Amino acid sequence: xxxxxxxxxxxxxxxxxxxxxxxxxxxxxxxxxxxxxxxxxxxxxxxxxxxxxxxxxxxxxxxxxxxxxxxxxxxxxxxxxxxxxxxxxxxxxxxxxxxxxxxxxxxxxxxxxxxxxxxxxxxxxxxxxxxxxxxxxxxxxxxxxxxxxxxxxxxxxxxxxxxxxxxxxxxxxxxxxxxxxxxxxxxxxxxxxxxxxxxxxxxxxxxxxxxxxxxxxxxxxxxxxxxxxxxxxxxxxxxxxxxxxxxxxxxxxxxxxxxxxxxxxxxxxxxxxxxxxxxxxxxxxxxxxxxxxxxxxxxxxxxxxxxxxxxxxxxxxxxxxxxxxxxxxxxxxxxxxxxxxxxxxxxxxxxxxxxxxxxxxxxxxxxxxxxxxxxxxxxxxxxxxxxxxxxxxxxxxxxxxxxxxxxxxxxxxxxxxxxxxxxxxxxxxxxxxxxxxxxxxxxxxxxxxxxxxxxxxxxxxxxxxxxxxxxxx
Amino acid sequence: xxxxxxxxxxxxxxxxxxxxxxxxxxxxxxxxxxxxxxxxxxxxxxxxxxxxxxxxxxxxxxxxxxxxxxxxxxxxxxxxxxxxxxxxxxxxxxxxxxxxxxxxxxxxxxxxxxxxxxxxxxxxxxxxxxxxxxxxxxxxxxxxxxxxxxxxxxxxxxxxxxxxxxxxxxxxxxxxxxxxxxxxxxxxxxxxxxxxxxxxxxxxxxxxxxxxxxxxxxxxxxxxxxxxxxxxxxxxxxxxxxxxxxxxxxxxxxxxxxxxxxxxxxxxxxxxxxxxxxxxxxxxxxxxxxxxxxxxxxxxxxxxxxxxxxxxxxxxxxxxxxxxxxxxxxxxxxxxxxxxxxxxxxxxxxxxxxxxxxxxxxxxxxxxxxxxxxxxxxxxxxxxxxxxxxxxxxxxxxxxxxxxxxxxxxxxxxxxxxxxxxxxxxxxxxxxxxxxxxxxxxxxxxxxxxxxxxxxxxxxxxxxxxxxxxxxx
Numbered sequence: 001x002x003x004x005x006x007x008x009x010x011x012x013x014x015x016x017x018x019x020x021x022x023x024x025x026x027x028x029x030x031x032x033x034x035x036x037x038x039x040x041x042x043x044x045x046x047x048x049x050x051x052x053x054x055x056x057x058x059x060x061x062x063x064x065x066x067x068x069x070x071x072x073x074x075x076x077x078x079x080x081x082x083x084x085x086x087x088x089x090x091x092x093x094x095x096x097x098x099x100x101x102x103x104x105x106x107x108x109x110x111x112x113x114x115x116x117x118x119x120x121x122x123x124x125x126x127x128x129x130x131x132x133x134x135x136x137x138x139x140x141x142x143x144x145x146x147x148x149x150x151x152x153x154x155x156x157x158x159x160x161x162x163x164x165x166x167x168x169x170x171x172x173x174x175x176x177x178x179x180x181x182x183x184x185x186x187x188x189x190x191x192x193x194x195x196x197x198x199x200x201x202x203x204x205x206x207x208x209x210x211x212x213x214x215x216x217x218x219x220x221x222x223x224x225x226x227x228x229x230x231x232x233x234x235x236x237x238x239x240x241x242x243x244x245x246x247x248x249x250x251x252x253x254x255x256x257x258x259x260x261x262x263x264x265x266x267x268x269x270x271x272x273x274x275x276x277x278x279x280x281x282x283x284x285x286x287x288x289x290x291x292x293x294x295x296x297x298x299x300x301x302x303x304x305x306x307x308x309x310x311x312x313x314x315x316x317x318x319x320x321x322x323x324x325x326x327x328x329x330x331x332x333x334x335x336x337x338x339x340x341x342x343x344x345x346x347x348x349x350x351x352x353x354x355x356x357x358x359x360x361x362x363x364x365x366x367x368x369x370x371x372x373x374x375x376x377x378x379x380x381x382x383x384x385x386x387x388x389x390x391x392x393x394x395x396x397x398x399x400x401x402x403x404x405x406x407x408x409x410x411x412x413x414x415x416x417x418x419x420x421x422x423x424x425x426x427x428x429x430x431x432x433x434x435x436x437x438x439x440x441x442x443x444x445x446x447x448x449x450x451x452x453x454x455x456x457x458x459x460x461x462x463x464x465x466x467x468x469x470x471x472x473x
Numbered sequence: 474x475x476x477x478x479x480x481x482x483x484x485x486x487x488x489x490x491x492x493x494x495x496x497x498x499x500x501x502x503x504x505x506x507x508x509x510x511x512x513x514x515x516x517x518x519x520x521x522x523x524x525x526x527x528x529x530x531x532x533x534x535x536x537x538x539x540x541x542x543x544x545x546x547x548x549x550x551x552x553x554x555x556x557x558x559x560x561x562x563x564x565x566x567x568x569x570x571x572x573x574x575x576x577x578x579x580x581x582x583x584x585x586x587x588x589x590x591x592x593x594x595x596x597x598x599x600x601x602x603x604x605x606x607x608x609x610x611x612x613x614x615x616x617x618x619x620x621x622x623x624x625x626x627x628x629x630x631x632x633x634x635x636x637x638x639x640x641x642x643x644x645x646x647x648x649x650x651x652x653x654x655x656x657x658x659x660x661x662x663x664x665x666x667x668x669x670x671x672x673x674x675x676x677x678x679x680x681x682x683x684x685x686x687x688x689x690x691x692x693x694x695x696x697x698x699x700x701x702x703x704x705x706x707x708x709x710x711x712x713x714x715x716x717x718x719x720x721x722x723x724x725x726x727x728x729x730x731x732x733x734x735x736x737x738x739x740x741x742x743x744x745x746x747x748x749x750x751x752x753x754x755x756x757x758x759x760x761x762x763x764x765x766x767x768x769x770x771x772x773x774x775x776x777x778x779x780x781x782x783x784x785x786x787x788x789x790x791x792x793x794x795x796x797x798x799x800x801x802x803x804x805x806x807x808x809x810x811x812x813x814x815x816x817x818x819x820x821x822x823x824x825x826x827x828x829x830x831x832x833x834x835x836x837x838x839x840x841x842x843x844x845x846x847x848x849x850x851x852x853x854x855x856x857x858x859x860x861x862x863x864x865x866x867x868x869x870x871x872x873x874x875x876x877x878x879x880x881x882x883x884x885x886x887x888x889x890x891x892x893x894x895x896x897x898x899x900x901x902x903x904x905x906x907x908x909x910x911x912x913x914x915x916x917x918x919x920x921x922x923x924x925x926x927x928x929x930x931x932x933x934x935x936x937x938x939x940x941x942x943x944x945x946x
Contacts, residue, residue, distance in 0.1 A: 104712045105828040149661050178920045183827040185859040187898040188622050189916045190943045191925045195668030239577045243689055288761050354656040355578040386658040425660040443662045447651050452664045458931040470663045
């Protein structure tokens with residue numbers, strides 16, 4: 001089928017106004033937030049409004065032997081939503097309706113293009129919570145968050161997106177629409193096909209709609225920031241806190257991260273603590289009731305736990321937020337890190353480790369990076385309660401980005417080999433996409449890759465969906 | 474390969490003492506707790522002790538073109554662990570070691586043949602909880618509970634077994650051992666292959682080991698039993714309770730169930746309430762701290778909620794357990810039901826519905842059964858907080874089991890058509906096995922069945938594992 005025939009079939013499917021080929025739109029829709037060595041080369045952008053239109057686009061692409069890149073909010077960090085070889089980019093952004101909220105069942109139905117924030121807002125309107133929460137929620141779409149099994153800052157308490165998917169509507173490679181699950185809590189009727197599409201990064205089918213689970217929101221939250229004398233003490237503090245506290249979040253960031261946040265904000269003073277400290281832990285706990293009594297109980301519970309931790313030498317100092325504004329400020333130290341590092345061309349690795357191996361890993365990784373990149377600043381922060389560390393290495397000011405990225409990429413091999421040695425994952429929450437495809441083998445065995453390929457071949461025999469993503473060639 | 478060659482290959486694999494062909498052992502290991510119209514006809518029983526022996530058995534069976542039925546505690550209720558056509562039954566019962574408990578990571582590693590109760594006990598020894606809990610836990614093995622995604626009485630609070638599987642060791646059709654996941658909380662590295670084996674009833678591979686998630690146990694529990702004026706009020710009570718209480722369980726049973734429990738116990742008196750009531754709800758909540766204060770707070774929270782529910786007409790009466798013994802007695806009304814019905818040849822259906830459809834379903838189902846089986850007693854109980862109802866129809870005393878089962882099976886079609894109409898599932902937690910294979914289409918579409926078959930063909934091309942289970946021929 002010629003290019004013209006494909007385009008006219010796409011126009012028939014979604015209407016001429018929603019088929020884009022202008023250079024600026026190809027550039028805008030053609031890639032996600034990750035820029036790599038690959039080219040950005042979409043053939044055409046289509047923006048269907050209905051499931052039937054998505055099916056028509058898939059059928060048109062199939063008969064033209066064209067490939068499709070499903071496209072959400074494109075906030076991904078691995079190139080998974082990037083068209084590199086003349087693919088049809090299928091954007092879900094016009095399919096963004098919240099369809100219904102079932103209050104007794106605590107579920108929400110929406111189209112795949114609804115943003116994560118829109119889902120949170122619709123849930124909140126019924127005094128319910130959609131608890132998956134991350135910085136890009138305003139742009140990230142629920143379909144993309146499912147396709148990448150998005151994590152974020154509340155995984156410790158609520159799990160990743162996978163835990164909140166009740167039903168999925170998926171358009172398959174044949175253009176067929178499958179309704180997988182629905183609003184059932186229990187359904188043991190054979191293979192759970194939903195699970196295949198969650199985290200598959202759009203390589204097995206196109207998620208067009210979802211039924212998400214919601215929950216009763218916590219009645220209140222209480223936040224503390226602790227200065228911690230070492231990585232090892234972060235782990236012992238976590239073990240204690242998880243036993244004694246209703247944890248919502250347990251995040252860490254080291255001295256270098258705090259320094260950059262303070263610099264970035266132009267704060268020349270002392271920051272949260274009088275004495276600098278190697279590590280910091282932000283703890284958020286749930287308040288189990290309304291009113292001052294519950295608030296006071298939570299405060300007592302937290303301060304008692306922190307006092308015991310101080311006696312045990314696990315923390316040096318701690319600040320407990322007395323107001324919502326103070327809680328917000330404490331969170332800002334953690335959430336301001338990425339932004340404050342941005343100007344320093346950070347080279348990032350998003351890794352996961354068994355929680356009990358986090359300290360042992362850092363004991364080997366910190367000296368390794370000091371040896372391999374002695375002139376580069378190494379910083380560690382992340383969702384340590386999930387064993388999820390964000391490793392950052394900063395470009396020396398004098399060096400060109402090109403030369404630094406080359407050195408940092410070379411060191412990635414060493415980092416990922418260490419991750420493998422400690423039973424970790426080369427991608428905790430950002431996925432694989434194009435960026436980590438060639439590092440997948442550090443986490444998944446040949447046997448697993450073979451099985452993944454068999455599943456890809458079974459569900460997408462012509463390799464139409466998101467070519468080149470996840471699985472190495 | 475001849476029968477003799479297969480047997481000698483199996484003897485080479487596991488040793489002569491662990492290859493059984495005596496009639497009594499073939500009968501003992503040959504089927505689960507579900508007796509159907511199918512024959513029980515295993516060819517040989519093998520009991521490997523190591524993963525390597527499991528691999529050797531799979532390879533021996535493969536080269537003899539023999540089929541394998543993986544066998545756990547055989548407490549299943551759908552025939553999924555039954556050999557019907559001369560299969561090799563591979564029992565995991567000798568692979569029952571608890572390998573390690575990771576306290577900071579809150580995970581436990583074990584062999585697949587460890588019982589669910591053994592896992593619970595090993596977790597409790599470290600003050601941790603494995604929260605999946607059901608009646609057969611003393612015999613049910615963790616591998617079987619994963620293969621059937623076991624549910625139970627705490628799904629409302631903790632989810633089904635799927636939520637607690639961190640890592641799986643699986644032997645595939647080629648005899649290869651795959652380590653899927655481990656003790657990581659986060660791992661977004663391509664397709665989550667673990668999910669395929671969870672709930673697959675042994676049709677895709679043999680689970681030989683697992684890493685299960687554990688959690689911090691609740692500090693205490695408080696139980697109440699309520700009499701409820703109607704099915705509809707059960708739903709409104711649930712909506713209220715889920716908003717206001719830290720629910721651990723929300724179970725229901727109707728008047729007929731209670732009557733049978735009292736009769737079975739020889740209790741001629743009034744039972745828990747002065748007045749009989751159409752429905753009953755057992756509520757269990759979590760106590761958030763140690764000591765009398767926490768106990769009192771939970772008691773106040775619960776009684777306040779029940780008082781509001783009474784004002785709203787959702788409950789007629791309620792008993793709150795003041796002691797552990799009283800709590801146990803209240804649970805006994807719910808947990809004694811199956812046993813008390815056993816003598817009446819009950820015909821059971823384990824179904825799930827969207828929670829908000831439970832009432833509407835019962836409004837249609839109760840008259841339908843009264844019309845189709847006017848002489849049979851219909852009883853409803855179950856995990857209503859999960860939308861999971863156990864529907865029971867009792868054989869009239871005068872009728873033969875044979876004739877009753879025939880009538881009841883005919884009515885199943887009507888029940889399952891109703892389940893389908895309300896967006897429910899024909900199997901909430903018991904699975905499909907042989908029993909519900911031909912009813913699968915009421916819950917899963919042709920497109921889903923086609924995709925399931927494609928996955929089966931991709932992972933088990935020769936159809937070696939658990940033939941005839943789950944997927945209709």
